[in-house]
Amino acid sequence: MSVVQPDHQEDLGRLPAGILPGHDIEAAIASGVIKLSADPAEGQIQPASLDLRLGDVAYRVRASFLPGPEKTVAQRLEELSLHQIDLGPGAVLETGCVYIVPLMESLNLEGNLSATANPKSSTGRLDVFTRVICDHAMEFDKVEAGYKGPIYAEISPRTFSILVRPGSKLSQIRFRLGSPSHSDEDLRKLQEETQLVSSADANIDNGIALSVDLSGEGDGGLVGFRAKRHAGLIDVDLKAGYDVDDYWEPITSRGSLVLDPDQFYILASKEAVHVPPSHAAEMVPYNPLVGEFRVHYAGFFDPGFGHSAAGGSGSRAVLEVRSHEVPFILEDGQIIGRLIYEPLIETPQTLYGQGIGSNYQKQGLKLSKHFRV
Numbered sequence: 440m441s442v443v444q445p446d447h448q449e450d451l452g453r454l455p456a457g458i459l460p461g462h463d464i465e466a467a468i469a470s471g472v473i474k475l476s477a478d479p480a481e482g483q484i485q486p487a488s489l490d491l492r493l494g495d496v497a498y499r500v501r502a503s504f505l506p507g508p509e510k511t512v513a514q515r516l517e518e519l520s521l522h523q524i525d526l527g528p529g530a531v532l533e534t535g536c537v538y539i540v541p542l543m544e545s546l547n548l549e550g551n552l553s554a555t556a557n558p559k560s561s562t563g564r565l566d567v568f569t570r571v572i573c574d575h576a577m578e579f580d581k582v583e584a585g586y587k588g589p590i591y592a593e594i595s596p597r598t599f600s601i602l603v604r605p606g607s608k609l610s611q612i613r614f615r616l617g618s619p620s621h622s623d624e625d626l627r628k629l630q631e632e633t634q635l636v637s638s639a640d641a642n643i644d645n646g647i648a649l650s651v652d653l654s655g656e657g658d659g660g661l662v663g664f665r666a667k668r669h670a671g672l673i674d675v676d677l678k679a680g681y682d683v684d685d686y687w688e689p690i691t692s693r694g695s696l697v698l699d700p701d702q703f704y705i706l707a708s709k710e711a712v713h714v715p716p717s718h719a720a721e722m723v724p725y726n727p728l729v730g731e732f733r734v735h736y737a738g739f740f741d742p743g744f745g746h747s748a749a750g751g752s753g754s755r756a757v758l759e760v761r762s763h764e765v766p767f768i769l770e771d772g773q774i775i776g777r778l779i780y781e782p783l784i785e786t787p788q789t790l791y792g793q794g795i796g797s798n799y800q801k802q803g804l805k806l807s808k809h810f811r812v
Contacts, residue, residue, distance in 0.1 A: 456617030458719045459552075460742070460787035461486050464614060472552070474545045480606060486741040486787040487719040490559065490608040491571065492543040493592065497524040497603075500537050503593060511574040512539065512591050529604045531672060538594045539572075543606070545589045546573075546582060554582040556590075556612045557721070557739045563759045564807035565673060566598035566666060566703040569609045582612075597761075598666045598703045599686065602674040609675065611739060613719065619781040626780060629718070635780065636710040646723055646777030649756055652709040653692045653771035660691035663706040664806060679811045687806065694771045698762035707804040708756040709772060713745040716790055718780045720744070722756070742783060743790025755803055 459467070461484045467473045473489065483490045499522040506515045516539060524530050524538075532538050546554065556571035557580060570579040570593045573586060582590065592610050594603075603609070626643050629635055635647055642648035653662050664687040671685060690696065690704070698704065714720045720740035745754035758775060769775070 455782070455784055456619040457615070457782045457784035458487050458619065459614040459616065460783050460785050462788045463785065464489050467614070472547050472549065474547060476543045476545075477606075480608075483608070485611065486743055486789055486791050487783060488611045488613045488739055488741060489544070491556070491590070491592065491610040491612055493526060493603055493605055493607045493609065494541040494543050495526055495605050497526055497530060497532065497538045497540045497594075498522070499524065500539055503537050503595070505572065505576055505579065506574060507577060508575050512572055512576075512589070513574075526603060526605050526607075529602055529674075531600055531602055532594055532596055533600045534596045534598065536595065540592045540594060542571075542590050542592055542610075544612075546586055548582065548584055548586050551584050551617050552614060553584040553586075554612050554614050555721075556580040556582070556610050559609060559611050560739075560757075561675070561807040561809065562609045564705060564757065565601065565675070565809070566596070566759065566761070567601060567609065567675075568595040568597055569593065571610055571612065598668065599670055599673045602672055602676075604676065607675050613721075613739060615781075616784055621779050621781050629715070629780060633713060633715045635713050635715075635720075635778070637713075638710050642774065644777075646779045648774045649708040649710055649712070649722070649758075649776050649778060650772045651758065651769060651775045652707050652755075653694055653696055653769065654709075655691055655693045660693065661689055661804065662692040662696070663690040663704055663804060664688065665690055666703040666705075668701075673809055675809070678808050681810050683806060683810045683812075686810065692771075696769045698760065698767045698769055700762040700764055700766060702761070704758075704760040705804070705806060706758045706760055708758060708775075710755065711745060712740065712754055712756050712778070714740045714742055714780070714791070715746060716742045716786050718742060718782055720778045720780045722776045723779055740778070741791040742787050746790060757805055 464484050498516050498520040500519045506512050558569040562569050571590055573582050573590045574588045623643050626647055630641050655662055667686055719742055722738040
């Protein structure tokens with residue numbers, strides 16, 4: 440039963456709460472719940488999310504903003520826009536600047552169908568701060584049930600300037616029917632049944648904990664990478680186009696790492712992560728009580744990530760880390776984030792890693808797809 444067929448309001452009430460799988464996202468596009476200004480791109484529909492594509496223009500703005508309940512994003516752009524940039528021939532978005540880009544996708548949500556956005560994994564690993572905003576929004580990356588209108592990407596490159604064009608995909612969106620349960624009790628049961636993380640004694644408290652691996656075991660003691668400041672431009676659509684040494688410094692460690700607030704780091708979790716086909720996962724924002732740092736800009740884990748049947752046994756979470764304000768000592772095994780798991784309304788027809796261009800299945804410590812391994 441699809442949630443997006445005509446006259447489906449009665450059906451919506453009978454369906455369980457949960458995340459829409461890819462085939463229901465495809466049906467939502469066909470029925471106009473999700474509107475596209477161009478045909479879907481190859482690989483745009485993921486097992487439990489939809490990649491969002493940049494439109495034709497970008498607006499350089501003075502500062503980040505939320506439109507608030509009384510205004511649209513377009514109205515705020517009239518007040519705050521400094522310059523309009525044609526993305527058609529390809530355009531550079533510079534570090535330290537904030538841009539607003541209308542997306543090729545718009546929404547016509549009905550009933551209790553809402554949405555949440557996040558940067559794509561490759562975007563987060565480039566330290567490109569990206570959030571989705573919509574008209575009358577009071578929060579970033581949240582689209583309330585019943586919203587009808589355009590959506591926009593706010594983009595702020597932090598370390599590398601980037602080259603983008605219409606159709607470039609920096610963000611992704613996940614659709615949620617109702618309010619799915621994700622209690623710690625449910626997580627404990629799911630951990631027992633499917634082993635969500637490889638830890639023998641999983642720490643479950645408002646999500647399941649992930650810890651950072653700074654042990655320096657194997658690979659010459661490599662534990663991560665530190666981004667080089669003032670490095671070159673990166674074309675976000677170019678895969679395996681850049682040498683690692685031109686953009687990153689390897690980090691070796693034996694148990695701890697001092698995070699410099701002016702630096703961006705790529706690290707990895709100790710635990711292998713497993714997302715069973717019945718669920719989708721998200722890394723929730725860091726808890727400021729455990730340290731002054733932000734972990735993981737790109738928080739979505741699709742069903743099938745780390746799933747052995749989809750070729751992902753042993754997949755670790757890659758962590759994008761930036762300290763706040765002051766240097767901070769990160770210790771091996773320190774908890775740095777928590778995963779929340781939510782059920783899907785149906786099992787997806789295709790899992791992460793099953794021939795859909797998934798770049799990070801069965802990963803260890805890994806940079807974004809833009810770099811040659």
